[in-house]
Amino acid sequence: MVTHDLRRATLRRTIARLDRTNAALKIRIDRVGWLRLAIFLIGLLVTVVAFFAAGAPLFWLSGILTVVSFGGAVGYYRWLSGWGVRYASLRAIKAAHAARMDRAWDDLPPAQSDSTHPLAVDLDLTGARSLLRLLDATTSVEGSERLLAWLLDSEPELATIEKRAKLVAELRTLPLFLDRLRVNAARANGGTGRWRARGLLTWFDLDPETSYVRWLCVLIPLALVNLVLLATSPVLWGVGYVIYMGIYFTKTRSLSELSNKAMTAQAFLRQLSAIFGTLELWRYVEGSTLESLCVPFKGAGRPSIALRRIGWLVTAVSFTHNQFTWLIVNSIVPWDMIFGEIMRRERMRLSKTLHGWLDAWFELEASGSLATFGYLNPAYAFPDLHADAGEPTFAARSLTHPLIPVTVSVANNVTIAEPGVLILITGSNMAGKSTFLRTLGLNLCLAYAGAPVAAASLRAGVFRVFTSIRVSDSVTDGFSYFYAEVRRLKALLTALEADDERPLFFLIDEIFRGTNNRERLIGSRSYINALTGRNGLGVISTHDLELVALADTNAQVQNFHFREDVIDRQMVFDYLFRPGPCPTTNALRIMQLEGLPIEAEAGIPNE
Numbered sequence: 001m002v003t004h005d006l007r008r009a010t011l012r013r014t015i016a017r018l019d020r021t022n023a024a025l026k027i028r029i030d031r032v033g034w035l036r037l038a039i040f041l042i043g044l045l046v047t048v049v050a051f052f053a054a055g056a057p058l059f060w061l062s063g064i065l066t067v068v069s070f071g072g073a074v075g076y077y078r079w080l081s082g083w084g085v086r087y088a089s090l091r092a093i094k095a096a097h098a099a100r101m102d103r104a105w106d107d108l109p110p111a112q113s114d115s116t117h118p119l120a121v122d123l124d125l126t127g128a129r130s131l132l133r134l135l136d137a138t139t140s141v142e143g144s145e146r147l148l149a150w151l152l153d154s155e156p157e158l159a160t161i162e163k164r165a166k167l168v169a170e171l172r173t174l175p176l177f178l179d180r181l182r183v184n185a186a187r188a189n190g191g192t193g194r195w196r197a198r199g200l201l202t203w204f205d206l207d208p209e210t211s212y213v214r215w216l217c218v219l220i221p222l223a224l225v226n227l228v229l230l231a232t233s234p235v236l237w238g239v240g241y242v243i244y245m246g247i248y249f250t251k252t253r254s255l256s257e258l259s260n261k262a263m264t265a266q267a268f269l270r271q272l273s274a275i276f277g278t279l280e281l282w283r284y285v286e287g288s289t290l291e292s293l294c295v296p297f298k299g300a301g302r303p304s305i306a307l308r309r310i311g312w313l314v315t316a317v318s319f320t321h322n323q324f325t326w327l328i329v330n331s332i333v334p335w336d337m338i339f340g341e342i343m344r345r346e347r348m349r350l351s352k353t354l355h356g357w358l359d360a361w362f363e364l365e366a367s368g369s370l371a372t373f374g375y376l377n378p379a380y381a382f383p384d385l386h387a388d389a390g391e392p393t394f395a396a397r398s399l400t401h402p403l404i405p406v407t408v409s410v411a412n413n414v415t416i417a418e419p420g421v422l423i424l425i426t427g428s429n430m431a432g433k434s435t436f437l438r439t440l441g442l443n444l445c446l447a448y449a450g451a452p453v454a455a456a457s458l459r460a461g462v463f464r465v466f467t468s469i470r471v472s473d474s475v476t477d478g479f480s481y482f483y484a485e486v487r488r489l490k491a492l493l494t495a496l497e498a499d500d501e502r503p504l505f506f507l508i509d510e511i512f513r514g515t516n517n518r519e520r521l522i523g524s525r526s527y528i529n530a531l532t533g534r535n536g537l538g539v540i541s542t543h544d545l546e547l548v549a550l551a552d553t554n555a556q557v558q559n560f561h562f563r564e565d566v567i568d569r570q571m572v573f574d575y576l577f578r579p580g581p582c583p584t585t586n587a588l589r590i591m592q593l594e595g596l597p598i599e600a601e602a603g604i605p606n607e
Contacts, residue, residue, distance in 0.1 A: 002378045003378065003379070004101070004377065004378060004379060004406050004407075007101070007375075007376065007378055008098070008101050008102075011094060011097055011098050011101065011376075012098065014094055015091065015094050015095060015098060018087060018090060018091040018094060019091065021087055022084070022087050022088060022091060025080065025083060025084050025087060026084065028080060029077065029080045029081060029084055032073060032076055032077045032080060033077060035073055036070065036073040036074060036077055039066065039069045039070045039073050040066070040070050043062065043063075043065070043066025043067075043069065043070060044066065046062045046066070047059060047062045047063045047066055050062045050063075082187075085186075085187055086183055086187060089182070089183045089186040089187060090179060090183050092186075093137075093179055093182050093183065093186075094179075095107065096108060096109055096137065097137075097372065097376055100134055100137075100372075100373070100376055101376045101377070101406075102405060103134070103403065103404065103405040103406075105128065105129050105133075108133055108134070109133075109136070110133075111126065111127060111128055111130065111132070111133045112132075112133075112136060112141070112144045112194065113126055113132060113144060113145065113148050114126045114127060115148065115152065117152050118467060118468075118488070119151075119152055119154055119441070119445070119465065119467055120148075120151075120152060121470050122438075122441065122467035122468070122469035122470050122507070123438050123441040123442050123445060123467060123469070124403065124438060124442070125148070125151050125152065125442075125445065126148065129403065130403075131151060131402065131403060131442055131445065131446075132144075132147065132148055132151060134373070134402070134403060135147065135151075135369045135370060135372075135373050135451075136369055137178075137182065137368065137369040137372045138194070138365040138366065138368075138369055139181075139182050139185035139186060139189070139194060139195055139365065140185070140194055140195040140196070140197065140361070140362060140365055141194050141195070141196045141197075141198075142196070142197050142198075142358070142362045142365075143361070143362045143364075143365025143366050143369075144194070144365075144366075146362050146363065146365070146366040147365075147366040147369055147370075147449075150164070150366060150448075150449040150450070151445045151446075151449050152445075153448055153449070154464055154465045154466070155464050155500075155502070156448035156462055156463075157462070158385060158386075158387050158462045161385060161447070161448055161449075161450055161462070162385070163289070163450075164367065164449070164450030165382060165450040165451075166289045167289040167290060167293065167363075167367045167450070168367050168370045168371045168374065168382075168450045168451060168452075169371075169374075169382060170285075170288055170289055170290050170371075171290065171364075171367055171368050171370075171371030172371040172374040172375050172452075174290075174371075175371075175372065175375050177278075177282065178368045178371065178372060180278050181275065181278050181279070181364070181368070184274050184275050184277065184278050185274075185275045187274060188270075188271035188272070188274035188275050189271060195271065195275075197358050213341060216334060216337060216338065216341060218247065219244065219247060219248060219334040219337065220333070220334065222240065222243065222244045222247075223244060223332065223333050223334060225240060226240045226241055226244055227332070241331070244331075245331070248330065248334060248337070269303070269306070269307050269310055270307065272303060272307075272357070273303050273304055273307045275361065276297055276302075276303040276304075276357065276361070277303075277304070279294050279297040279360075279361075279364075280297045280298065280302050280303065280304060282294070293360050293363060293364060294360060294364075296353070296356045296357050296360050297357065297360070301353055303357060306350055306353065309346060310346065310350075313339060313342060313343050313346060316339045367450070370446075370449060370450060370451035370452075373451055373452065374451060374452035377406065377452065377454070379406075379456070380452035380453060380454055380455070381452055381453065381455060381456060381457050381458065382452050382453070383443075383446075383447040383452075383453050383455075383458040383459070383460060384457070384458065384459040384460075385447060385459075385460060385461070385462055386459070386460075386461060386462075387461060387462055387501075388461075393416050393417060393418050393419055393421075393460070393461050393503065393537055394414065394415065394416040394459075394460045394461070394505075394537065395414070395415045395416075395457075395458070395459045395460070396412075396413065396414045396415075396443070396453075396455050396457070396458045396459075396460075397413050397455060397456045397457045397458075398411035398412075398413065398455055398456035398457075399411060399412055399413070399414055399439060399440075399443060399453075399454065399455040399458070400412075400439065400454045400455065401435055401438065401439040401442065401454065402439075402442055402443065402446065402453075402454040403442070404435075409454075410432075410574070410575040410576065411455075411456075412436070412439075412575075412576060412577035413577070414440070414577065416537050418537075419503045419534075419535055419536060419537050420532055420533045420534055420535075420536070420537065420556050421532070421537050421556050421558060422528060422531055422532050422537065422538055422539075422540065422556060422557050422558070423538070423539045423540070423558050423559075423560055424528070424539075424540055424542065424547060424548065424550065424551070424557055424558065424559055424560070425437075425539060425540065425541040425542070425560050425561060425562070426541075426542060426543070426544075426545055426547075426548060426559070426560075426561045426581050426582040427541075427561045427562035427563060427564075427582045428562070428563070428564050428582065429543075429590060430564075430571070430573060431562035431563065431564050431573050431575070431582075432562045432573060432575040433509070433541035433562055434469065434509050434510075434541065435575070436539075436541075436562070436575075436577060437467075437469060437507045437508075437509050437539060437541060438469070438507075439454075440507060440539060441465065441467055441469075441507050442454075443455060443458065444460070444463065444465055444505065445465070447460065448462070448465075461502075461503060462502055463502055463503050463504065463505035463537075464495065464500060464502050464503070464504045464505065465504075465505050465506075466491075466492050466495050466504055466505070466506040466507075466538075467506070467507045467508075468485065468488045468489060468492060468506070468507070468508045468509070469507060469508070469509040470509075471484050471485045471488050482512075482515050485512065485513070489508070489511075489527065492504075492506055492508075493530065493531075496531065496534055496535065496536045500535075503535050503536050503537060504535065504536035504537075504538070505536070505537060505538055506531070506536060506537075506538035506539075507538060507539055507540075508538065508539075508540040508541070509540075509541050510541055510542060510543065511524050511527065511528075511540055511541075511542055512524050512527075517544075520544065521544055521546055521547070524542065524544060524547055525547065525550060528540065528547065528550055528554075528557065529550070529554060532554055532556040532557060533556055545581065545582065548581035548582075558579075559579070559580050559581045560577055560578060560579055560580070561578055561579075561580060561581055561582035561583075562575060562576070562577065562578070562582070563576075563578065563582060563583065570593075571590065571593070
């Protein structure tokens with residue numbers, strides 16, 4: 001079985017090999033660059049000498065040899081430079097993979113998205129040290145946005161998850177395919193950042209221009225008549241020419257930017273063709289989910305064929321860029337209008353196809369990021385999700401926090417047998433309560449996105465997910481922290497009461513922390529009792545040890561805790577999830593260790 005350390009060592013060796021290849025390739029590129037210059041200068045000198053000293057035959061021979069040699073050197077230089085870009089892009093991709101394995105945040109590509117969605121804020125789904133930044137290996141803005149949408153889906157559907165997970169599982173075994181796709185995307189974009197499809201879609205999604213067929217039916221016969229009149233009756237030709245050009249100028253104003261728009265579209269499609277070339281040529285496993293996804297890139301409608309058509313049309317349209325050429329050609333035949341009509345039809349035909357290509361690519365980008373996450377973490381398992389009410393609701397073995405480095409993360413086993421159960425977590429400050437809540441939430445987000453989870457195994461139902469962890473006040477809206485928390489917890493109750501067969505999985509950190517001890521205790525007891533026995537399950541953390549007594553009167557409240565030890569006057573935490581109420585507290589101990597005055601009556605022993 002491949003371990004994390006073995007995969008990391010293999011990745012490091014690959015990066016070292018790419019460094020050596022890039023260094024050798026750079027030396028060769030520099031040498032060819034100097035050779036190119038030498039060929040030009042020496043060839044020029046020999047050609048000039050031949051012209052004055054050896055006559056025309058040697059002059060032409062030396063000139064031709066210089067041009068051919070210089071052209072060959074330029075071509076070889078560009079070929080080497082292209083490989084240099086490929087290897088540099090691949091090295092950057094591999095380095096980002098290594099940073100993901102180590103959770104080396106400073107070495108990861110910058111975060112691309114942010115969100116104010118409660119799940120994103122509470123569970124660190126976006127931001128500088130977030131799940132999205134760890135996962136996001138996409139090369140397109142839209143692919144990254146799709147990945148975030150999957151992570152933020154708080155009301156998942158089992159069929160959608162299973163289909164997506166099947167694709168991710170296939171891609172997990174194809175790391176070279178994914179890296180090749182990313183390298184081609186980086187090359188196509190010139191290494192200037194993420195590819196953005198909106199620029200291309202802006203033109204393709206415009207309302208169709210007015211058809212020119214009716215006017216072409218008038219202008220083409222008129223142009224033919226004018227050609228006959230030019231040879232037989234110049235006077236009548238002049239009249240016909242004025243009529244022809246008058247109609248033409250009136251009806252072709254909307255074609256004035258046709259060439260620029262077409263050339264812009266061609267540039268985008270050329271980039272897409274470089275990306276989609278991998279998808280067109282890849283040999284798919286017959287009947288695989290990947291093959292089904294990539295059907296748009298096969299057959300007569302594949303991107304390379306469409307690009308050739310667009311290229312031909314752009315060449316035809318740009319033929320009349322010169323004003324003199326435009327006047328001559330369009331005086332004889334309505335050239336711009338003919339190709340404007342062809343381009344209009346091609347744009348309408350290609351618009352639907354283009355959306356299919358891009359949708360498949362964005363799906364592949366987002367799924368590929370999840371697959372890479374699984375590949376880089378070989379110990380992570382795909383969850384076993386179900387919709388069977390008779391099965392355990394949530395059972396995880398060796399569950400860890402996916403944002404904490406694998407080498408230091410602490411694994412815990414968690415089981416919630418049935419809906420209606422609430423786990424109450426007590427424990428000291430810094431013991432791991434909040435981190436544990438995020439561990440549960442983040443792994444559910446991974447599971448519902450279709451990704452492997454940070455666990456040896458996870459069997460769970462399909463839940464709606466609700467969190468109240470990082471509630472903040474809002475000065476501009478006039479909300480205090482406590483009022484904001486109350487609103488959030490009210491929304492949780494509303495979600496719990498919704499008519500939905502999927503149970504609500506909720507996570508609440510430090511319930512009612514924004515009020516005094518007495519009111520917090522009374523409110524927490526009432527609220528916890530209101531949550532139990534319903535179509536939901538969840539975990540609540542609290543500092544109020546008095547709340548553990550709820551388990552004595554409510555069988556659906558279960559106590560668990562995290563604890564700490566004091567060793568050599570230092571707080572030591574093992575972050576293990578244990579059954580029962582917490583037997584220790586550490587607030588006064590932390591105050592004492594930091595030198596704050598503590599009354600003798602507090603009963604803290606001196607060490």
